[in-house]
Amino acid sequence: MSDYFNLENDNTDRVLPYNCRPGTDLISRMVLNDNQSINMLIKVLVPEVEEDHYVATPTEFINRKKCDVLYAPHNPLSTFPPVFIEVQNQVDEKFLVRAIHYSTLIYERYKKRPILVIIGVASATAQFMSMTAPNSDFPFANHIPCIGWAKRCLVLTSSTLKVNEHNTDEELHPLQALGHFICSQSLSMSTLDYGKNDKWVKLLYSIAHANLKQLSGEEEEKLEAISNICSSSQIQLHKVKRCLENGDKVSIEKASSYVDDVLGFLQRQKRKYCETIETTPIEEAPPLVYLKKNRKLTNSVDFNDERNKTELHQFVQRFKSIESGRISWKKCFEQGYLDDVKIIKHFNTSESLRCHYNRFFK
Template sequence: MSDSESSRDSIDDFSFTLPDKCRSGRDLMSKLILDEKRVNNILVNEMIGQHAVDQYVSRPIDWRNFSESNVLYIASSARQDKLLPPVLVKVLYTANMASYRRLIYYGLSIIERYSAPPVVLVIVIHNTTTQLADLAAISEKQPYLLELPCDGWAKSCNILNASSISDHLQHTPLNPLVALGHFLIRQKPLLRDIDRNDDITIQQLYNIAKEIFGNDLQTASNTTDVLRQIYDQCSRARTALCEDVSDVSLRKRTIDCLDQILIIINDQQEPSATALPNNTNNSRTKDWQFVEKCLNDHGSCNWESIFQLGKTKGLFKSYAKWTSAKSAYYRQKKQKQ
């Protein structure tokens, strides 16, 4: 990209607004941003080394207890498996001792599946409890990170939070990992509203967000935005409940209530039953074209993330749940064969 093109993109980004549902640090944004190849390279370059750039791909995490805000990177080539460890990135609103115990479970699960201990990075959006912070020590190699004990379940485990990067936000340019953490933690919908908007990595991250969500999101109605805020908060509450309450019987009633709210919100965006069949067919064609693009761009992508992103773009109007859209997609593919 030429300097003039880069400058023009930066100027455009200053006026680009991310709706509340798509702000950095939210579950949907975090997952899609971390799945992006350029962000993948920022992370592995800082956590593994320059030799790891372009050597990793993100893989969907479908193990029990893994939430949407987790992203797992593994070596793209089988020849590199023994040289490049798995990298687990987890975005947490609050980091506490329960989070730490879950990290141990995740690390052991990765070892069982990939026969290698992972490199773990936790990005904390809101706060880190004193009890957990007391276990951590400032990293000697990367002083903007806090190291946690991880013998037996991870190759390394680090926390990045507002406190750990605060002394490093005056550097020019910002360390790319510091910039990524700052972008996710601050949750600013406008580039011009975030401090250090002059930094090239910060600008690149907003540009990536713009590419993912598109300018059409700026026209979202207030009602849709409010519904999506409620949806986002309910999704967060559901994830937190699953993670913090291990006894399924104790959380079942609350989970059922949250699931009903999520279904109602999706139903509010259903199309009218009187829609013309041709319009429905055209709509579904656009749905499947969007799915194909996501799968081609990311190699692999969580279906719930695809569904949520598609909803923000006015797609999947015939479906209340991502599972229904997924089944319909593979059904139509089978019919074409």
């Protein structure tokens, strides 16, 4: 994927298909969940944090309500607020009530009031806009007073984003570039009214194009896999049928063997395409004799403590796939060690982490 530091002199016009134009749910989520986009936005919304401090997290809440995009610090002990972004075709009072509800649900999960960015793609009602006011920090956006339910609430619409559309040489603010990218719904940079040469706009089109290419490749691989699975199974089942038609003992035993082959083949394909296999198992090292005697328990954790259980649960949930619902235990384990998270460093392997978590929370 392109890096924004190398995009300033890249004039490639990346064209998106109409059904995947900016502003659609698919492209909005793809772009906003990309790590480069997260770093770009967090740098201006929470400027105190370092790069890669935030990650995209599951957006579905315990009551099955679901916001569009949610970021949170990857370290559960971080004091910085979560950030969520809502992309809505038409913004009105009813939508605002829903967004406020999401804010309360996010507060329940993280015990911190979130920062909210609302992007109105097509329009915003006059009644809704009457509740907003210009924002001094971001002149291309309005804000909504949010005492008690959010730390900050910014609103970007086509009308607020026009603040410097006549100055085509001025570099766009990253948040303004995002709003312009989504609200313009342009299939390529060449059809934009302004911002064609802006590095942030180039980055967003690059991310969208790369993710669509990845998605297209995944779909082609799935179709090819389905075709191969069907063909292989069909060949084996024809063999079974011929054996059963013969009816003798040897043929029936052969048919049974073919059935076993098909069942084994289908099980392997299920693991390959439907289940996450993180790594090939590695042979265990010889058991400890001397080191074990001298080892001191420096990382003891009391799992009867509710705070420890909550911290473990919140950290693990950040590595749960939104699409499949599966948890990447290897990534969770490695990130926990990188971030020096005591609750994760208590475990020696990702497998022991998985087993312990499932015993407590499933």
